[in-house]
Amino acid sequence: xxxxxxNADINKKTVLVIGSGISGMTAAIxxxxxxxxxxxxxxxxxxxxQSVMAAGxxxxxLNNMGENDSVEKxxxxxxxxxxxxxxxxxxxxxxxxxxxxxxxxxxxxxxxxLNENGIIDQRAFGGQSCRRTCYxxxxxxxxxxxxxxxxxxxxxxxxxxxxxxWSDFHSGLIHDGKxxxxxxxxxxxxxxxPVYADAVIMATGGQNALFxxxxxxxxxxxxxxGRLFMQGVALKNLEFIQYHPTTMETxxxxxxxxxxxxxxxxxxxxxxxxxxxxxMEERFGxxxxxxxxxxxxxxxxxxxxxIYLDVSHLGAEVINKKIPEVRDLCMKYAGLDIxxxxxPVKPSVHFFMGGLAVDGHHETNIDGLYAIGECASRYHxxxxxxxxxxxxxxxxxxxxxxxxERRTDSHTVDEVKAAALFDSYIQKEREKISRxxxxxxxxxxxxxxxxxxxxxxxxxxxxxxxxxxxxxIDDMDFYIEAASRxxxxxxxxxxxxxxxxxxxxxxxxxxxxxxxxxxxxxxxIRADYPEQRDEYKASTLINYDGxxxxxxxDMEGRFEH
Numbered sequence: 193x194x195x196x197x198x199n200a201d202i203n204k205k206t207v208l209v210i211g212s213g214i215s216g217m218t219a220a221i222x223x224x225x226x227x228x229x230x231x232x233x234x235x236x237x238x239x240x241x242q243s244v245m246a247a248g249x250x251x252x253x254l255n256n257m258g259e260n261d262s263v264e265k266x267x268x269x270x271x272x273x274x275x276x277x278x279x280x281x282x283x284x285x286x287x288x289x290x291x292x293x294x295x296x297x298x299x300x301x302x303x304x305x306l307n308e309n310g311i312i313d314q315r316a317f318g319g320q321s322c323r324r325t326c327y328x329x330x331x332x333x334x335x336x337x338x339x340x341x342x343x344x345x346x347x348x349x350x351x352x353x354x355x356x357x358w359s360d361f362h363s364g365l366i367h368d369g370k371x372x373x374x375x376x377x378x379x380x381x382x383x384x385x386p387v388y389a390d391a392v393i394m395a396t397g398g399q400n401a402l403f404x405x406x407x408x409x410x411x412x413x414x415x416x417x418g419r420l421f422m423q424g425v426a427l428k429n430l431e432f433i434q435y436h437p438t439t440m441e442t443x444x445x446x447x448x449x450x451x452x453x454x455x456x457x458x459x460x461x462x463x464x465x466x467x468x469x470x471x472m473e474e475r476f477g478x479x480x481x482x483x484x485x486x487x488x489x490x491x492x493x494x495x496x497x498x499i500y501l502d503v504s505h506l507g508a509e510v511i512n513k514k515i516p517e518v519r520d521l522c523m524k525y526a527g528l529d530i531x532x533x534x535x536p537v538k539p540s541v542h543f544f545m546g547g548l549a550v551d552g553h554h555e556t557n558i559d560g561l562y563a564i565g566e567c568a569s570r571y572h573x574x575x576x577x578x579x580x581x582x583x584x585x586x587x588x589x590x591x592x593x594x595x596x597e598r599r600t601d602s603h604t605v606d607e608v609k610a611a612a613l614f615d616s617y618i619q620k621e622r623e624k625i626s627r628x629x630x631x632x633x634x635x636x637x638x639x640x641x642x643x644x645x646x647x648x649x650x651x652x653x654x655x656x657x658x659x660x661x662x663x664x665i666d667d668m669d670f671y672i673e674a675a676s677r678x679x680x681x682x683x684x685x686x687x688x689x690x691x692x693x694x695x696x697x698x699x700x701x702x703x704x705x706x707x708x709x710x711x712x713x714x715x716x717i718r719a720d721y722p723e724q725r726d727e728y729k730a731s732t733l734i735n736y737d738g739x740x741x742x743x744x745x746d747m748e749g750r751f752e753h
Contacts, residue, residue, distance in 0.1 A: 203227040205604065207596055208374055208387050210234070210361050210416065211395030213241035214333070214582065215565030217340040218589030219393050224347035226597050231387060233356040233376055235411065238341050242397050242409040243585070246333030247450035247517060248317060249325035250297075250586075251579035252290035256311050261322035263287050270580060273319040273484050274545075274573020275714040275724070277429075277731050282552065286571050286580075286587050293586050294326055300339040304328055305514075315455040315514075317578030319484040325579035330450050330517035332582065356387075360687045361396065361416045362621070364561060365614050366423050371561035372610040375618060377625075377687055384622050386614060388607045391560045391596045394420070395589070398544040398566040402699050403652075404645030406541040407439055407448040415691040417548055417567055418698030421736050426557045427698075428549035428569040428746070429731050431706035432715040434576055435654050436542030437488040438501055438535075442525045446540035449518055451578045453503050453535075454481045456514050460488070460537070462497035471495060486575045486715050489539040493654045500534035507531075539654060543581060545572040545715060546705070549733055549746075553595035554588055560603060562595070564588035569731070574714025625686055637681040637688050640671050644699050647671075652706060657720040661707040668700045701741055705732050708743045 205228045209216050212234035220230045234241070255261040266287040271278060294312070298304065304326050307313040314323045328335035347353040358379040365372040365386060373388035399414030400406045421427050437460075438449040454460070460481050461468040472480035472491060481488070492499050503511060503518075508531050511519055522528040522535055548556055548563035550570055555562050565585045572580065651664030675696055680689040709732060711725040712718050730745035 203229070203597075205229065205390045205596070205599070206231065207391045207393060208233065208389035209393045209395060210374060211241075211397065211565070211567075212236075212238045212355070213243035213395060213397065213565065213585070214246075214336055214340060215585040215589045216393070216395030217337075217344050218586045219395060219564055219593050220353050221340065221343050221347065222590050222593030223596065224350070224352040226593070227352070228593075228597065229351075230347075230353045231356060231389065232344075232353055233359040233361075233387065235358060235360055235379065237357065238337055238344070240411075241337065242400075242412055244334045244337050245408065245448065246336075246582055247330045247448060248452045248455070249315065249327030249332045249579050250290075250294065250336075250582040251317070251320075251324050251577075252294040252326055252583070253287065253322075253324060254291055254294065254312060254314065254326070255322075256307065256309075257314050257323040259322040261324055263290070265321055266290065266324060269319055269321055270571070270577060271573070273575055273577035274571075275575060276573065277713070277729060278571055278573030282570050285552075285591070286584060289587055289590075290583055293583065293590075297336060297339060297586075300343050302328065302335045302339040304335075315452060316482055317451050317455055318482045318488065319577030320482070320579070325455065327452065330452050330515050336582065361419070362690065363419050364392065364423050364425075364558070365610065366558055366561070367613050369424075370559040372605050372613065375621065377690075379685065379687070382625070382686060384618065384625060386611070386618055388605055388610045390604045391562060391599060393592050393596070394548060394561070394563040394567055395565050396567045398547070399698065399702075400541070401641070402645065402695065402702070403541045403648050404642065405445050407436055407446050408542065412566070413691065413695060414698045415695050418694035418696075418701075419691075420548065420556075420561075421701060422694055422697055424558065424736070425561065426549040427701060427734050428546055429574070429705075430544075430546035430702040430734065431709050431732060432545035432572075432574045433541060433652060434485055434543040434545065434715045435489040435539040437485055437492055437539050438537040439540040439542070440522065440526060440535060440537060441540075446538075447521055447525055448542070449501060449521070449535055449537055450515065451482075453501060453515050453518050456503070456510060457506055458501050458503040459505075460492070460499060460501055461534075462495055462499055464497070484575055484577060485542075486717070489654050490717055492539055499537055501537045502534040503530050504532055504534070543576055545569060545574065545576055546702070546732075552591075554592040555595060560599075560605075562592045564592050573731075574716065625690070637684060637692055640675060640692060641688075641695065644668065644671055644696055648699055648702070651703060655717045655719050656706060657718060658707060658710070659720075661703055664703045665700060665707065668696060668703060672696045672700065697736070701734050701736070704741050705734055705743065708732070
């Protein structure tokens, strides 16, 4: 049978995609193209996802700039940027499909900036050996989101994609190592509802709220990863946290000054004895400003100085054409005219290389449970190079969809039997929420979240050490114990109540992963272990079992379940 777009035969499978940013929409579209019915659940519309904040661009070895770029160079840059622990097979798949992904985005209506030859322009980002980043001004994420939203609407009209808005993840419906769906909390009705599916794809983003003020959206709080971790899902590489070197602090958040500004020729400096010290260039040569983000952030930290980014020498024409969003952001939030004035910048938590551990099909260690985008850990190793995040979001969504399509009928979920398995659990969770709402008592849940964020920022800065990490673990244990005994805060949405223990548990898992990696590599820098060590040339896997946190190491990123 054909759907009314005429593109695919109807498939009996139903897939639940949780999250509606770029990775979630890509998975949904890829499944719908195959005639597979998708339920896409998220708290907000796609236009409010963190994906719209992705400013800089998407990598693909198109060689449009005549620099002899190639897929092989992209692979090597990605592996080197990730300190050789991402896994060559994973990175090869990612980089090999990049040119095809960019062409696909163009067919959907994404409008890329063109060069004087009328082909996609490409610029330099950190950690690249060639100009490889395709971009749409400095609003690439917005362009891609807009294109994907329109494609999703086609399949929504065809009945193949069904959106569930104001819907928050509560827990996986997992039994004997298999996922049968998810329990979702409706903000509209303040009730829990099970959604049974033949596969579940998590696309819930990173862990920004663990750190409070970051460059990202606090919608991405890590709860889903923490809750699934407590349900037996393995996590990976949590200690690798990328600090973006150029952000501008405001009262609300740290505003990202896109790497595009340095890609076009922006220069970092500090002032000393009345002169500018271009410290990155002095240390690494003319491309010093485009060293990998962990290197730039660490060098900024070492100076102990106030750091500035100067783009004024580029001239008004280049600024207006190539980085207009940076120009507008600085004027709006700081009253800075970047055509005349330098931008005060500082490193800020920006991206999480760690997340749910997935195999080559993007499946977790739980049968039928997949993870994609930033909530999954697969391609970036110890540090992500600029321009690879959008690529990984789209590629992982496609790979998960292809894997789900190949699932045999023996993996399908019988909704009646599944309901019988989980009826008791769901009823207990519903009663708990009803009891909490009726209690009328209050406790400042957000205070604990704020205190946890303070611990994470203090103990997991750009440079950390074992003693500080252990203090962070001890402090987090205190709040985990407090959260287990408190009555709930009826002044906030129930989501903030039930999410608290899992968020704190995830925070502790991050701290433990950092404590146990006794070396410096990529986004994990230890003052007490400043060198890379061969015994840690591996990915960190952490599992939760009855309150115990267990660490193992996965050589060369070969996680399989």
